[in-house]
Amino acid sequence: MxxxxxxxxxxxxxxxxxxxxxxxxxxxxxxxxxxxxxxxxxxxxxxxxxxxxxxxxxxxxxxxxxxxxxxxxxxxxxxxxxxxxxxxxxxxxxxxxxxxxxxxxxxxxxxxxxxxxxxxxxxxxxxxxxxxxxxxxxxxxxxxxxxxxxxxxxxxxxxxxxxxxxxxxxxxxxxxxxxxxxxxxxxxxxxxxxxxxxxxxxxxxxxxxxxxxxxxxxxxxxxxxYDHWRPDSTIEAPVLGVPEGPYLEQADDEGLEGFENHVERLERAGYDVRRVDLLGDVEAVNDRHDRLVAVETALSHSELFDEYGEHYAEATAALIREGHAVGVGELCAARTGRGALREEVERTMDEEGLDVWICPGAPGPAPEGIDDTGDPVMNLPWTHCGLPAVALPASTTEGGLPLGLQCVSRFGSDERLLSWAEEIAEALAGVDGPSV
The missing domain is CATH 3.90.1300.10 (Amidase signature (AS) domain)
Known part of the structure; x- marks a missing residue:
């Protein structure tokens, strides 16, 4: 083997x-x-x-x-x-x-x-x-x-x-x-x-x-x-949503070009793809999540940083120091914002008849060099509101670097999302279209 x-x-x-x-x-x-x-x-x-x-x-x-x-x-x-x-x-x-x-x-x-x-x-x-x-x-x-x-x-x-x-x-x-x-x-x-x-x-x-x-x-x-895995044999074709607006515009030119190619391939395979405005306030969401991560990292590392602070890399130490400056009110608002964003995303899915959001897995292909791990902005909102997400290999650039498609669905729908993701991956690979 x-x-x-x-x-x-x-x-x-x-x-x-x-x-x-x-x-x-x-x-x-x-x-x-x-x-x-x-x-x-x-x-x-x-x-x-x-x-x-x-x-x-x-x-x-x-x-x-x-x-x-x-x-x-x-x-x-x-x-x-x-x-x-x-x-x-x-x-x-x-x-x-x-x-x-x-x-x-x-x-x-x-x-x-x-x-x-x-x-x-x-x-x-x-x-x-x-x-x-x-x-x-x-x-x-x-x-x-x-x-x-x-x-x-x-x-x-x-x-x-x-x-x-x-x-x-x-x-x-x-x-x-x-x-x-x-x-x-x-x-x-x-x-x-x-x-x-x-x-x-x-x-x-x-x-x-x-x-x-x-x-x-x-x-x-x-x-x-999973603690409580519920096998799902869902085979009806999902309706796919593209989150148009400032969120999608965070991807770079190469990433957007690749993503539009992925969308076209899915449409040719028979998927119903609907473009919907979403995350118009993505900059505020990004800021809220970053502040939440900073303060909770500071709390998680409180004792360790007090004793071993000189051993931390500067980027991590700076995050912890930023967290020390976040007040209790801002922390509570950031935590509350997770649920509010989830409600907004799922309400939009209900109104537009969507099952799965599709979007780039990253702003573009992997950046050159290993001193920077790339920008997580395409993933941040879905992490913030705790929705399940699957990254699928979708294509490669002319230079041979992968481009991934990110699929996101409703809170708790992991089993169904993975069933749909398997068919979406096959469609992207040109195996066949969705089940109907």
Whole structure:
């Protein structure tokens, strides 16, 4: 089985016994030795492959009967280094001592392990999941950023180092790197994947998410990661909405040109696409979210920053100092604004008969250089109001960089959104049109 096989196919092959976990781990080792020195998606681990072979062998010994094998039996998973994982230090891309960042294993990691997954290792994150980048490079062009803050997780899946990786999103840290790296990114409805055991940034808007190579893999991962997953076999074609106005105008020329091409392809495939004014006050939304993140980051890091402030990168330290200046009234208004924006978005969907918003996954392709992870403005409003979002690989630029399409739906409609996203992805790939 090729190392870059998609998650659902990997899981099926491992469960059936067509592929055994130990040789599959060995195939990933070979791929990693070829690719990882250029990508830098994983944190170093002295005996990674020996450990994984021991864990894979133990798993094989426990599950002789294929019928008893759990859904992610033998699947290696990358884990963003703000998740606590038993047996691994947490550094969060920072210079703080790991003993200052200890905690119980993340609920999402426990869920994956209970489903038979193996932890490939920790993946690179920007410092404390903010903007100070690590060494990770975009697998499509190593002169470009993979995005952030879940840079290592997105790059690891894109490079075929693992078929599934965990990330988090507080502004745009799942959808944007997925778009830049040409993979599927899932940001759930706020709260549907537990955030327990993950270093907080801004708890009011922190989301656990994941990366896979296709939507079928995202659905499989979601069925394990969500506390209450409700399988959905929806096949009616969704009505798609394009949020016209200042929000969409934040994309750059190349991003907008690519997005309009995606819209045209979906219309040719038979989708009903409606252009609707939305987020005319996006600058105010952006400002409100940024202030909310600043003050909640300051609160989350209060004790750590007091003791280790000199170890923080300047960008993170500046965010925390900004948060100290935000008053209680402004914090309350920012939190209240999340619900008001959600009501506005969903009311517009009801009035216009929309099922899914489609928009660029990022302002354009991945910027050159790795000192900047790109702008999250195309993701920010949806994170602010906690709506589920999926990034789909949609096209590539003339230079070979991916452009992603972002699909967003109503609060709590994750199962239906993923069903629709799978068909939208097929339509974008020219497989067929929507079901009717």
């Amino acid at each position: 090729p190392a870059d096989t998609a998650l659902a196919d990997v899981a099926a092959s491992l469960r059936s016994g067509e592929t055994r976990p130990t040789p599959y781990v060995e195939s990933l080792r070979t791929r990693s030795e070829d690719i990882e020195p250029e990508i830098h998606a994983l944190l170093e681990e002295p005996d990674r492959w020996g450990r994984l072979q021991r864990e894979a062998g133990a798993l094989e010994a426990c599950f002789d009967d294929p019928a008893a094998r759990p859904p992610l039996y033998g699947v290696p998973v990358g884990v963003k280094d703000i998740f606590h994982v038993d047996g691994f230090p947490t550094r969060a891309g920072s210079d703080l001592p790991s003993e200052a960042l200890t905690g119980s294993e993340a609920a999402a990691v426990r869920a994956l392990r209970n489903a038979g997954a193996l932890v490939l290792g920790k993946t690179v994150t920007t410092e404390f999941a903010y903007f100070e980048p690590g060494p990770t490079r975009n697998p499509h062009d190593t002169d470009h950023t993979p995005g952030g803050s879940s840079s290592g997780s997105a790059a690891a899946v894109a490079a075929g180092l693992c078929p599934l990786a965990l990330g988090s999103q507080t502004i745009g840290s799942v959808i944007r790197p997925a778009a830049f790296c040409g993979v599927v990114g899932l940001k759930p409805t706020y709260g549907r994947i537990p955030i327990d055991g993950v270093l907080p940034v801004a708890p009011s808007v922190d989301h656990v998410g994941c990366f896979t190579r296709d939507v079928a893999g995202a659905r499989l991962a979601a069925s394990v990661l």
